[in-house]
Amino acid sequence: MSSPLPPLRIFYLEDNPLIVFHVEAMIEDLGHIFAGSASSFAELIANFDSFQIDGALVDIDLADGRTGPRAAAWLQKHGIASIFVTGQAEVAAEHPAVALATIAKPVSPKVLGEKLELLRKDAKPF
Amino acid sequence: MPGVPGSLDCVLILAPYRRDAEYMRALLDEHEVKVMQAVGPDELAARLAEAPGMLVVTHEALNRSVLSIIAEHLADQPDWSEMPIIVLLDRTAPHARIRAKLSTAWPRSRQIFYQRPVAAMELLSGLQSALLARLRQREVRDHIEREIELRRELNHRVKNILASVTAIFGMTRRSAASVEQLAEDFSGRLMALSTVHSAVFEAGGETIDLSDIIRRTCSPYRGDGGHRIMAEGPSIQVGRDAGTTLALCLHELATNALKYGSLSRPEGRVHLTWDLQSAIETVLTIKWIESGGPPVSEPSKAGYGTRYIRSALQGLFGSPPEIVFHPEGLRCIAAGPFARFR
Numbered sequence: 001m002s003s004p005l006p007p008l009r010i011f012y013l014e015d016n017p018l019i020v021f022h023v024e025a026m027i028e029d030l031g032h033i034f035a036g037s038a039s040s041f042a043e044l045i046a047n048f049d050s051f052q053i054d055g056a057l058v059d060i061d062l063a064d065g066r067t068g069p070r071a072a073a074w075l076q077k078h079g080i081a082s083i084f085v086t087g088q089a090e091v092a093a094e095h096p097a098v099a100l101a102t103i104a105k106p107v108s109p110k111v112l113g114e115k116l117e118l119l120r121k122d123a124k125p126f
Numbered sequence: 127m128p129g130v131p132g133s134l135d136c137v138l139i140l141a142p143y144r145r146d147a148e149y150m151r152a153l154l155d156e157h158e159v160k161v162m163q164a165v166g167p168d169e170l171a172a173r174l175a176e177a178p179g180m181l182v183v184t185h186e187a188l189n190r191s192v193l194s195i196i197a198e199h200l201a202d203q204p205d206w207s208e209m210p211i212i213v214l215l216d217r218t219a220p221h222a223r224i225r226a227k228l229s230t231a232w233p234r235s236r237q238i239f240y241q242r243p244v245a246a247m248e249l250l251s252g253l254q255s256a257l258l259a260r261l262r263q264r265e266v267r268d269h270i271e272r273e274i275e276l277r278r279e280l281n282h283r284v285k286n287i288l289a290s291v292t293a294i295f296g297m298t299r300r301s302a303a304s305v306e307q308l309a310e311d312f313s314g315r316l317m318a319l320s321t322v323h324s325a326v327f328e329a330g331g332e333t334i335d336l337s338d339i340i341r342r343t344c345s346p347y348r349g350d351g352g353h354r355i356m357a358e359g360p361s362i363q364v365g366r367d368a369g370t371t372l373a374l375c376l377h378e379l380a381t382n383a384l385k386y387g388s389l390s391r392p393e394g395r396v397h398l399t400w401d402l403q404s405a406i407e408t409v410l411t412i413k414w415i416e417s418g419g420p421p422v423s424e425p426s427k428a429g430y431g432t433r434y435i436r437s438a439l440q441g442l443f444g445s446p447p448e449i450v451f452h453p454e455g456l457r458c459i460a461a462g463p464f465a466r467f468r
């Protein structure tokens with residue numbers, strides 16, 4: 001299954017390597033480009049200059065604590081839209097302004113495909 | 127923070143006549159009991175919001191608005207709380223009627239009545255006993271809060287494990303050529319996850335010794351050739367999540383070595399070594415070196431194992447591992463800041 005539009009370059013902020021591994025394969029199956037991952041907010045900041053991305057998937061709890069919402073706000077300031085991917089939708093709901101949507105874990109390819117398209121519409125105006 | 131139950135060890139005295147309050151204050155000060163005072167209803171509400179442990183009220187303070195302010199405070203108490211209230215009555219007061227009225231007006235309070243004049247020792251022992259009861263309630267509160275916290279944490283962990291299992295299944299399915307292979311690979315990976323979970327739990331829950339992870343992850347293959355994995359390194363405590371990831375990577379390396387690599391031959395070996403080096407920061411290096419197996423060449427398409435190891439070790443160490451299909455045997459070397467393993 002591939003998208004008729006050009007592929008999106010997606011970054012993934014998640015500290016469970018198994019989930020990164022799985023979602024990376026899903027992103028590629030959808031015809032998009034997996035543009036890397038980081039396990040903590042600190043690691044994202046340290047490596048941000050080297051990223052060329054259209055959007056980010058962001059977990060709530062990362063290797064440096066509950067820093068997902070702060071990371072999404074930080075990405076937003078740098079012109080990158082985020083989507084939360086989390087088992088804690090209630091925490092994501094407390095930060096509606098920093099992410100376009102929330103995807104519940106476990107991630108299904110169908111939902112992922114639909115939500116990633118949101119990044120396309122919103123990524124353009126920046 | 128107002129309104130939030132504090133340490134509950136403070137006594138609030140409501141006595142409209144200064145001398146009563148001063149007398150009690152002096153008595154309690156002498157015995158190092160913390161005291162707050164209130165004169166009118168407004169001050170009473172403000173002091174109650176600071177969550178005193180108990181209340182002492184004199185008979186003449188009991189008017190309609192005081193009754194209702196205290197009733198409201200009692201109604202807002204959390205489940206574990208039952209505030210002790212000492213009421214000082216005059217000898218001539220209608221004791222039975224007041225007791226009946228207060229027991230209706232102030233539910234969920236522990237009422238103690240004294241007839242004035244009260245001997246200092248009697249009052250003090252009543253207060254101290256009430257504060258002790260309060261201390262027990264506080265322990266119950268801490269216990270309940272801890273339980274709520276644990277339940278939340280448990281829910282979170284179960285969700286994480288289910289997400290991991292979903293990922294393992296999804297990825298195993300992709301690389302399996304048959305249902306039998308899917309079943310075998312999937313159960314092997316789940317078993318590795320289960321083994322490291324038990325190991326972390328037995329170690330106390332937050333950190334675990336790296337050599338313990340290695341010993342347990344390799345033990346299912348002892349009879350099949352796993353005893354030819356020569357593991358050597360110092361005792362290092364790693365965090366739960368890092369330990370889990372390392373165990374799953376080792377499982378992939380070990381099963382691959384048994385099927386296709388050095389451990390598929392009786393003379394084959396694996397040297398698994400790890401070490402910490404301190405420079406500007408402490409760096410952990412782990413090396414998996416196979417030898418004595420069949421000649422190795424790079425597969426045309428990376429399978430689950432190789433892809434997972436690359437992805438997981440990159441995430442864990444902060445830089446990609448070096449995976450070399452050396453003719454003498456597979457080599458996998460990863461190094462990164464040890465701080466990432468806490």
